[in-house]
Amino acid sequence: MATYIARRLLQGIVVLLAVSMICFIIFRYMGDPVLAMAGKYATQSEIEEVRHMLGLDQPSYVQYGRFLWNALHGNFGKSYVTRIPALGLILERFPATFELATTAICMSFLVGLTLGVLVALRPHTWYNRLVMAGSLAGISVPTFLTGILLIMVFAVYLGILPPFGRGKTVTIGFWRTGFLTIDGIKHLILPAATLATYQLAVLLRLTRAGMREVLAEEYIKTAWAKGLPPRKVIFKHALRNVLIPVVTMTGLQFGELIAFSIVTETIFQWPGMGNLLLTSIYETDQPVIVTYIMLAAFIIITINMVVDILYAVLNPKIRYD
């Protein structure tokens, strides 16, 4: 187990290094940081001064080394636009995105799993067809359309849920949460549902497929032959096996939701990291973009690692790999 974790850790570090390399290239060779810093009307000597200040007159491996060194210390440079350290800028937005992603993943896991099991147990019923058609829609309808439709129905037409923003929040330490006010929760529902739709559909289909496969297994016959009630056979013997791929998938998706909730955040004007990223792209605010990419990679890799360990715990067969 320990070697297993150590190996995964090492792999994670290698991937992070690769990502940092790409980030560095973006940072250094795409767009012109000097122009961004010194302004359009800078004189030649001003430009030289900025180049020197940024270390751009040094060989690129030295520059990369410095970039890495700074990154390790949480220093990704300051936003060109706001002159605030990029990492701080992003981390400030983190709670909003995290809460949105958490709510979405809980929704999709609970609903997807429940519906998936139900549908697998009764394959020849009308609600099975309805749910399966719905899940197909959930997979194929693009997120922005889902978002707009939800806004139209629940905010514009029915007027029961707010269409944008985060509503009232409460600040605890550095964390600004929307979970603690009714208004905050109301604001959370639509964007979370939008973000959850695709994942929900994927998890539902995964659960259904897994459940049907497992229910045909020999050990399920054994479970019935033992005289166990359906509840034990299905929720203990079968579901426990189905959970292995489903939990893995959920974990992987969670990382992606945190890192890439850009579309949803934009539609709902959600003050999260994704929204910030989009603004930064408009303004070619490279330090923020690069920091975002590094942070996203870090989050995804960490979560993948946790998922792998969880997988090992759930599945006795790979415990000692």
Next chain:
Amino acid sequence: MIATANAHSGQNPRSLPKAGHLLEIKGLKTYFYLFEGVARAVDDVSLHLDRSEVVGVVGESGCGKSVTAQSIMRLVPEPPGRIVGGSIVFDGMDLVKLPADRIRNIRGNRIAMIFQEPMTSLNPVFTIGDQIAEMFRQHMHLGRRESLERAVEMLARVQIPEPAKRARAYPHQLSGGMRQRAMIAMALACSPEILIADEPTTALDVTVQAQILDLMLQLRQDFHTAIIMITHDLGVIAEMAQRVVVMYAGKVVEEALTADLFDRPLHPYTAGLLESMPRLGSRRPGRSRKLKEIKGMVPGLLDLPPGCSFAPRCPRAMDICRRRVPELVPAGNGRRVRCRLFPGQGDTSATTADGG
């Protein structure tokens, strides 16, 4: 208290022989309603089992052995399968008609089953101990600790070395033979009156096969369990069973005491099976000879020939065989046979036995 009384219900005077047999199947019909038609997997099967008896059920692949077993346990996959007729009487109850919750009190508890593939018959995500303990928790309502202790005891009784350690192992950490022992431990946990073993040794290699069969015979004595031994291997039957039921295409074609059957098979199919059976060296030394296969293929259940299902392959088939289905008739000494060669076929009293 309840647990122990239950555990030895085999000798409980309350349930001692009620006139009839321990288990009596009469006219059982289990059909599968498939897109292409109706597969009569079990078609009018009757057989019985007495206390502590070992009855063998033998026949080629697809003749309905497993479906018969599934019917007794009420585990026929439904749909497409359904028990459409007959009765299975056990302890005064007709299992065919028993409601689901009552059949669950019998499954595993009073009638247990082990399967062919010890590899896939155990749940990969639970320990061996947990899976056996579940029997005690379910049927005897024992607590967690006590169930686990009894599970370890069971593992010891099926001669698994270091039972306490094995109880904590997952199925994939055990060999095939060990897994089948664990399955047997699980099946016998509640001292069932009947154990249905559906080809329990087919997936194992020969030396392990012999060990498992020995173990089963020994445990049968200890637990006073009657066994229905399903196999396509007459060698296993010779080793284990006092009585044999031979099945072909969903029907019983012959029934006899094992000794009688080996001595003088009546039905041409049984004779064919015996001739295709490899003799174990010890049984008939020096008489090694070429094995004869039964010619032809097992007919598909969806396009059975009219008349006797075996007619297309039968070396002694007559014209009438292809027209009329023979009945299962008594043939002396408790034997029964379904063949025109023997007297007693009601609809053709004129036919004599010398047709072939």
